[in-house]
Amino acid sequence: MFSSVKSVALSGINGIITSVEADIRNGLPSFNMVGFLSTQVRESGERVRAAILNSGFCLEPKRILVNMSPADIKKDGTSFDLAVAVSVLAASLALDQDYLMETAFAGELSLNGEVKSVNGVLPMVCAAKEAGLKRFILPNPNYREAKLVDGIEIIGASSLLEVLELVQKKAERGMFLEEAEYIEQDKKLPDFSEVHGQDGIKRALEIAVSGMHNILMIGQAGSGKSMLASRIPSVMPPMSREESLEVTKIYSISGLLDEGRGLIETRPFRAPHNSISLPALAGGGSKIRAGEISLAHNGVLFLDELPEFNRQTIEILRQPLEEKKITIGRVNGTATYPADFLLAAAMNPCKCGFYPDRKLCHCNDIQIKNYLSRVSRPLIDRFDIVTEVKRISFESIFNKQEKEVESSKDIRKRVCNARDIQEERFKNEKIHFNSQMDSKMTDEFCKIDSKTKTLLEEAYKNINLSLRGYYRVLKVARTIADTREKREVTELEVAEAIHYREMIERFWG
Template identity: 40%
Template sequence: MIVKVFGCALMGVEAQLITIEVNVSRVAKIYMVGLPDNAVKESHQRISSALKNIGCKIPIKEITINLAPADIKKEGSAYDLPIAVGILSATNQLKCKNRLKDYLIMGELALDGKIRPIKGILSIATFAKNNGFKGLIVSSDNAKEAALIKGLEVYGAYNIKDINNHFNGFLKIKKTYNYPALSSRTDFMLDFNEVKGQNYVKRAIEIAAAGSHNILLIGPPGSGKSMLAKRIPSILPPLSIDEAIETAKIYSCIGKVNSFSGMVDYRPFRSPHHTVSNVALAGGGSNPIPGEISLAHNGVLFLDELPEFKRDALEVLRQPLEDRKIVISRAMKSVEYPANFMLVGAMNPSPNGGFEDLNSINPERKSSVKKYLSKLSGPLMDRIDIQIEVLPVSYEDISSKIKQESSHEIQKRVVKARKIQLSRYKKYALYSNSELTPKLMDNYCKLDFESEKLIKLAVKKMSLSVRSFTRIKKVARTIADLEGSEQIQKIHLFEAIQYRKLDRIKI
């Protein structure tokens, strides 16, 4: 007798259908085929123990288990539960043959029959909804997360005995519901009202947050670069439901979602150390997992002491900054992870930390500065929209008793500008000005005659690349949105040009 049970394999943040076929005949042996890894092959020992401990019989017969399609490698212990359900059904201990086709079933079994949670359940639930499955049966610890996907029946079982009772009509498992309430938090532990002075830098950061632009802070040690960067999440717009679920899918793949709500409540802020490897930054491994750039999706990736990162690690950022995704290719498979993040970098202007070396006539100093800045390639710098110098705070600012503007007040202006952008680009499914394509820029970043003259002069004087030119126009569009202006004015463009610090430095 052949029984089919349906499960899933993860391919990045997407799921793919796996059919578990169980056939029982007379010879006392278990065969498992369909490219299972060692963890899957070992599952029959966990399953045998679990079924015995809940009072079910293990048939002394040949049991053939096929995991199809056979060309996809099946990894991990998440197939324990569907295989066990298939064995119970094939041996007539579970009266559910006609109903199994309506459900995806996934979970790891403990030796006592308890169902343990698995990673990637949000992607599996999305797949189930999009492919016409009625429901999903998972561990009770995964149920809240899976129930974020509306229109899908989610059953969270504590023990495989619960599933046995459910299908045999003894005691039904209750459906799990999840009505997420996204936070509108304003009481961040790190607030811009703690930062004295630096008003021009705060202005640049506000523009970056309003348009989701990449920003680089350049200044000597102690000028407040890291302090400013760490407060950026406090002025970003709250996550929308779609963004929260999209972000939660990535964290679900590594098992790091909020166990209470099943989702990621706030925009991510990732700050890897400068010794981070290429794989840790971009993602990868023999069984690819998301890296820091994907974990920062819909949030902020902060790279402090930017030139101290390995150059090849920084070059990994070039494609994701442009395409807003990362494709990781291995011999056996290729997976894609989203990587739509706001890059925030901080660096000293020279190896000694100060600005004075930039204009030094000393050949040795000039050479050391050139070598230091050469770690940041031109193509990478082109992708950073705003480059702003952060000068040391004066004594007058430090000792001032004037109350500084709070993150909440800045956030209100940022949210207002983002709403303008969401409304403008609604039909293109874009969230911010930083995502504009060249074609859309022709429509929404038009310049008047005076502005055209100004940008032409800037391109000539600063030797700007085409990519730098387009970044300036996107920043100008955001400045116009913050001012409530429908058209980009000359003053908006002039301010945007001032935010190209490294383009104005000639070594």
């Protein structure tokens, strides 16, 4: 007796349709599973056998073989339990194969036959829809997440017995709790109206968000660098549905999606501690998982106290910053995760944090140089905007009620307007932001006059601009012009962009 049902294996954030085949025949009683399986999947054999028996079904003492195809794809996790159980029961009970071949199954089974939630349901359902399957049967707690995908019937179930009843009756709906209380979708973001003073830094952050330019803030401890960075998501445009689905997929696979939660609509803000390991930042491990740079996809990755990070760890950022994705290779296979994020970083200018104020800073030149050299120049060169954060004046603390402070909502309006200008500019290109322009596009969209050319030439010589730095200045100047709704890049915009680069020469020159 033979049967086959569909399930989905995961590779990165993509799902791969997997056929779970069961063959039952006479012979010594056994339950074997093959098909490039991880230890977790192999262990499911005993779990499935107990779940079937405790659900009231009888397994005859025969030779049972379960194969998962394609055999060259590693199968991992507990999500295959339900498909294995249904496949074995379908072979025993001779269920309708036509109905089963149009249906995908995913879920972990407890020993009493309860169907428990699993990670990665969203990409599984997306893969099933793309493969032309008509329905997906999965655990009730994953129902709301799965319903984010249109065009495929989602059926929730709470037990193996319920699943078999649904299959035998060819039900069009499962039993799920629509009235259940779900996790609140979005939390209120910190607002820039709570930050008093620091107008220059707010301006730099607005430019960085408008053109997706990486930004580094240098300043004394307690000057407000972390507070400013935490408010960056509040001025970023809302995510499109496609962006939200991508982010939700990553969090679903990583097991970070709260049970009962649907679409993630708030842009991620990830701020890993400086003790983070390389696999935790980039992704990987014995079981390939997304790292912080992928969890920050479509949002912000904030590295506080940048020189305190392991140098080898943060050097891994250089390639993802250029390619907007990361491919992780292991013996058992490879996985590619998206990594398109805004990099924001903060650091003190020296070990004590007070340089260049020589009244307070007691570090000597060698100590300062050694501290700054913890961050390589090639990585620093990938920051389009480097700006100094100074402590606000004493008067600003007590006069904060007298001056109206701009809110994140006001800043976001200007950011969205600048983004719309860029979308129109690049409608025939494969990019969306000024920071993504190559040298040819930069020359085309950032035409400058003779005065501006002279200014750039002086900067190229005086602040030791590299070729990469030269083009980054022009990209930032293009974004500044967009925030002012100007068609041409003038000397004024280039001068401001140069100002955001000269800090590199000041500290690392």
